Amino acid sequence: MIKLLGSIIIIISATLMGIIYSQKFSIKVNQIRDIEFLLNMLENEITFTSTPLVQAFINISNKGCNSVSKLFLLMSEELKSKKCNSVYDAFNLSYDSVKEELYFDNDELQVIGSFMKSLGNTDTEGQKKNFNITIKKLESFEKKAEDMCTKNAKLYRYLGVCAGTLIVIILI
Amino acid sequence: MLNKHSILESYYRDIIPVLPDTVSCAIEKLSEDEISDIEEIRLRANKPVMIYLKNEDYFLGKKGCLEKIPTEGIYINAMDINKSLQVMCDFSLYSIEEELKQCFLTIKGGHRVGIVGRAVIEKENIKTIKDISGLNIRIAKEVIGCGTKLVKELYSDGVKHTLIASPPNCGKTTLLRDIVRNLSTGILESGIYGYKVGVVDERSEIAGCYLGIPQRDVGLRTDVLDACPKAQGIMLMLRSMSPEIIAVDEIGSNDDAGAILNAIYSGVKVIATVHGKDIDEILKKPGVKCLIENNAFERIVFLSRKNGPGTIEEIINI
Numbered sequence: 001m002i003k004l005l006g007s008i009i010i011i012i013s014a015t016l017m018g019i020i021y022s023q024k025f026s027i028k029v030n031q032i033r034d035i036e037f038l039l040n041m042l043e044n045e046i047t048f049t050s051t052p053l054v055q056a057f058i059n060i061s062n063k064g065c066n067s068v069s070k071l072f073l074l075m076s077e078e079l080k081s082k083k084c085n086s087v088y089d090a091f092n093l094s095y096d097s098v099k100e101e102l103y104f105d106n107d108e109l110q111v112i113g114s115f116m117k118s119l120g121n122t123d124t125e126g127q128k129k130n131f132n133i134t135i136k137k138l139e140s141f142e143k144k145a146e147d148m149c150t151k152n153a154k155l156y157r158y159l160g161v162c163a164g165t166l167i168v169i170i171l172i
Numbered sequence: 173m174l175n176k177h178s179i180l181e182s183y184y185r186d187i188i189p190v191l192p193d194t195v196s197c198a199i200e201k202l203s204e205d206e207i208s209d210i211e212e213i214r215l216r217a218n219k220p221v222m223i224y225l226k227n228e229d230y231f232l233g234k235k236g237c238l239e240k241i242p243t244e245g246i247y248i249n250a251m252d253i254n255k256s257l258q259v260m261c262d263f264s265l266y267s268i269e270e271e272l273k274q275c276f277l278t279i280k281g282g283h284r285v286g287i288v289g290r291a292v293i294e295k296e297n298i299k300t301i302k303d304i305s306g307l308n309i310r311i312a313k314e315v316i317g318c319g320t321k322l323v324k325e326l327y328s329d330g331v332k333h334t335l336i337a338s339p340p341n342c343g344k345t346t347l348l349r350d351i352v353r354n355l356s357t358g359i360l361e362s363g364i365y366g367y368k369v370g371v372v373d374e375r376s377e378i379a380g381c382y383l384g385i386p387q388r389d390v391g392l393r394t395d396v397l398d399a400c401p402k403a404q405g406i407m408l409m410l411r412s413m414s415p416e417i418i419a420v421d422e423i424g425s426n427d428d429a430g431a432i433l434n435a436i437y438s439g440v441k442v443i444a445t446v447h448g449k450d451i452d453e454i455l456k457k458p459g460v461k462c463l464i465e466n467n468a469f470e471r472i473v474f475l476s477r478k479n480g481p482g483t484i485e486e487i488i489n490i
Contacts, residue, residue: 050269052262055383079263082189085255087263120264123300127266 003172010171011164018160025149025156028103032142034068035112036135042072043131046124053087053120054079067101074098091116111137179208179313186281187213187309190259192252194234195221201236211341213309215253220245227477253304260285270399273298282312282380282387312380314388318343318482319350324362326471326487331355331367331417331441333468335460337448338475343482344445345377345421347475349388351443352378352419356391367441369394370415372405378421403427406435417441429459429468436468450474451488464490 038060045056057076061069074094075087084090091113095102104112115134118126188196195215199207212224220242221232230238231245239245260279261268271277277285286308289301326332334351338344358366373379373396379386381398390396395413397405402420406428409415418435420428423444432442448454451472455461463469467490474485 046264046266050264050267052264052267054262054264056264082259086258090263120258120266122265123269124266 007168007172010167011161014164014167015157015160018157018163021160022153022156024103025145025153029142029145029149031066031068031103032108032138032145034064034066036138036142038064038068038072039115039131039135039138043128043135046127046131050124067098071095071098071102086117087119087121088113088116108138108141111141176204176208179311180204182281182283183207183210183311186279186283187311190256190279190309191215192248192256194246194252195232195248198232198234198236198246199223202238206238210311212311215248215256215307215309217250217253217305218247220247250303250305253307256307257287257304269300272301275301276375278376278380279309280382280387282377284310284312284375284377286310312377312388313346315343315346315350315482316353316389317350319347320354320359322347322473322484323351323354323364324359327355327364328362331443332470333436333441334443334471334473335454335463335469336443336445336473336475337450337454338445339449340447341481342475342477344475347473347482348419348421348443348445349378349390352394352417353389353391355417356394366391366393367416368414369417369419370409370413370440371396371419372400372402372409373398373421374400374402374405375421378419403431406431410435410438410440415440417443419443421445422447423459423463424457425459426462427459429462432463433466433468442468449476 041060041063042056045051045059051059054076057072057079061073061076063069071094074097075090078084078090078093079087084093111134115130118130122130188200191199191213192215195213206225209225210223214222214224223230223232223238230240231242233239234244234246258265260277265272268277272287275287277287279285287301287304288306289304292299292302326334336344336348352369352371355364355367356369358364369391371378371390371394373381376398378388379390379394379396379398380388381396384398386394386396395409395415397409400408402423403425406418406420409418418440420432420442421444423429423432423446432444435442446454446457446460448457448460455464470490472488472490474488476483476485478485
């Protein structure tokens, strides 16, 4: 009886681990979509109403309630405190505070980082170009992340069940 | 009354954060009287920081003192100036694109910052200013009540089309703001019950708007069209807000004159300011000449700094 109970617990735990790990891929896709959506909103704030970044970040972060929105809200606070030297500095400081909740990898971070380096530094036309380039790159990252998600999410879920079963078989 | 407390409050809230650290530290060491008397802070690349107060200019010393000779003056470089400008515009140069073309910027609290650098020209127009080499921060001071006497004197039997003229730095905008406040809120004991006032604040100096909200007291019945070109703004005000009085700062062009005449012919009273120390000087401006020839103004008030900013030199009845 105890053996049966133990085996069930092992299989369930391993399955859950597989599911949790597989969710990382879909969360990442959602976060790339979120940042694309927020950058589109930010582009409107900048090109249509010329709202300064401190206020624009607050406005766009109010339109979402996820980790990406939180990143922009933190950036607004950093810029408002006037302690940082640039938008890029504010991004780095804010990213450090929320990096546990974000699933961006180095390529994505590099694109977002270079976007932040140019953000606010040019006229409206220059800003439009910056948004266009970044959003295009993010779209390709989104496609890649979607492919990874469909390929790997199922794999890790099955892997969880299989690993649990394997451990039980070995133990028995 | 010049409220020392509110000047200091605005100073620490709006001015200190935008200055380079070395400059803000030295200014904080000055006495409260000196700080509240500051009229201009001039930052020039590779030159000592200068402070203008009580009609004289001084070098700002490292130990927080004002000197006539820059023995221990604070020198700043182009990078410090650039960082200050970035902070002033909330790290958003695109949001001051139009202001940069006109070499000025209005920061929170309504303080105007003059900008010099290298102009980038496109099709004979200034596209932007790059390589910023100097900033002149002009501290806006709200002198509540400075216009009350004049309002009682000029407007007890009804508002008249008025032009306020003076050279720069004589308190035109401060006086205009207080006149607007008095006429908008009303002075009951003088039979002024309050008028609907429309302020077209092209340079954000009258109401000192930040994100559209006036930071200065411009009265209870005042509508402010912020950062809008005067000629267009006057027409928009007439059409949309049914004002009884329109107030504008620093008129001069023919477009301004056309819009003001339009407002006057629509039955709206106009109060405006212009640069110029006497009637001969202001008549050299084509727009003002056209207005005076058309008898647009009923009163012209000349100001000077003889007894401090806002000294009324002469009032001409036309």
